[in-house]
Amino acid sequence: MITFLFLGLCVLKVASSLTQFASIYPLDPALPIGASLTATCTVSSELGLEARTLYWTLNSKRLPSESYTVLNRTALTVSLQRLNGSRQQSGDNLVCHSADGHILAGSCVYVGMPPEKPVNLSCWSRNTKDLTCRWMPGGNGESFLRTKYTLKYKLRWYGHEKECEDYNLGEPHSCYIPRDLALFTPYEIWVEASNQLGAAGSDVTILDVLDVVTTDPPSDVQVSRVGELEDQLSVRWSTPPALKDFLFQAKYQIRYRVEDSSEWKVVDDVGNQTSCRLAGLKSGTVYFVQVRCNPVGIYGSKKAGIWSDWSNPTAASTPRSDRLGAGVCDPKAGEQNSTLRRELKQFFGWVRKHAYGCTGLSIKLYDQWRVWLQKSHKTRNQVLQGDKS
């Protein structure tokens, strides 16, 4: 074992002395696009190589010998003009070779631009607990160099500057502050961009966390018929649980569409009730309905909050009209579906009574399946395969 260690040490010593055999100056320079660069490769006399036999490559492309100058027996320079932006973020590889192609030394050249100031900084808080911010790089966003973005924030009237730490949000240029946020007092928030050629800060955004609150979509959205009324559906939902005790003035929005259409109709004037009746609908038609919430005036904030995501779609159908439409001889596709749906409902009722263990079956399940079908882009007239039981 001692022999092994001794041999190991010897290898180390030899390896470190080899690093002195050739060197390049400057090492790892950072330059603006269009700049010029003169680099020097100096070889140790122990190598026994003449400078005039060496050559240079940039990203493995051989540089013309007209751009070389032999400084002395052991030093060769190369001049590069009007440099383009770096091909890779880890730097362009400028390499000094011996005549037989061996790599003697290398330097990574960074050519790019200083960052422009980040723009479009926006932030939102989920249920007043946290803050997520997003921004865009300034200009066209390409500086050819690795640019680091740091989101900073501080309480406007006291306190020291803090840095956001969690940048791994699955989308670039965003950061997440998970806790310890003050309410009822404004923050100053900004983003600093920096790379090897410079730095730039965004404009400062001033906000109170309470002014940028969003919440979860309303839970438990139920859509049902209004008796036998053919043109109406009733929508009911619950206040999002996280802010249930504080959403006195919350606003809601409903949107709905006919099953086979992509055009949504939006009901905007729902106010802060948790139920609404949709009218003017087509009879015997399946509708998909979604609801979302805006925590307006939370904790007395004067500003509108941020709309939540839409709830998962809930489906329901209006009763079929018994009156025939003028001039209609063949049943329309919607009517076929509605007949089918009625029969299914009767079937499920029978199953629940007579087949033990099938209590989960209901017309609601069928409606959810229709929603899923739409999402999968399957054709409308798919034959029903039957339930799984």
Add this chain to the structure above:
Amino acid sequence: MIDVHNGQKPIQSSLHNPDNRHIIRQTHNLSKLLLGHSQDLLKEYLKCQGDPFNQSDFRPSPSSRPDLPRPRPEMWHSLTDDERLQGNFTAHFLLSHHLRHTQEEQRELNPNATVLHALLETSLNRTCLLLANIKVVMDSMCVAPPEIDAPLPGNVTVFEQKVKGYWVCEGSRDWLERTERDFASLVDKLPNF
């Protein structure tokens, strides 16, 4: 019962222990898995550093070689099982540190290279697992692990970091070829019952 194979050191009776046989087979399987993975790592690593690293004739000078002994396949037959195990332990111990240094360096040099970072993370984790397995086998065969100092990252230029990372990825692949061979040999020596 003690078997003697080809003038090698007699197989220790510990190999008759079913648990030890199992860990030897598992370590062999693990080394095969890592070997395939190490080819992908080397290829992706070279791609991310830019030319000339990504060229088929890329051959750097050994000046940026990290502290890592060579597997030396030409010496393989003259080594005992104990020596082979110690060699593997030393190599993968050193590699577990070198891979971590390369990972940290690449986070700065190639921050957007998500495929490379995933491959490095997996390599690092599995190398540590492999090392733990090798230690268990050595303990069961009463082979003392060598004492080794953890290597330091060193203060090297960016180009030297890129070259060193190449040596680390290539060294990892070369040593996994050796580890697979060593454990295949041990598996062959296992009693058949």
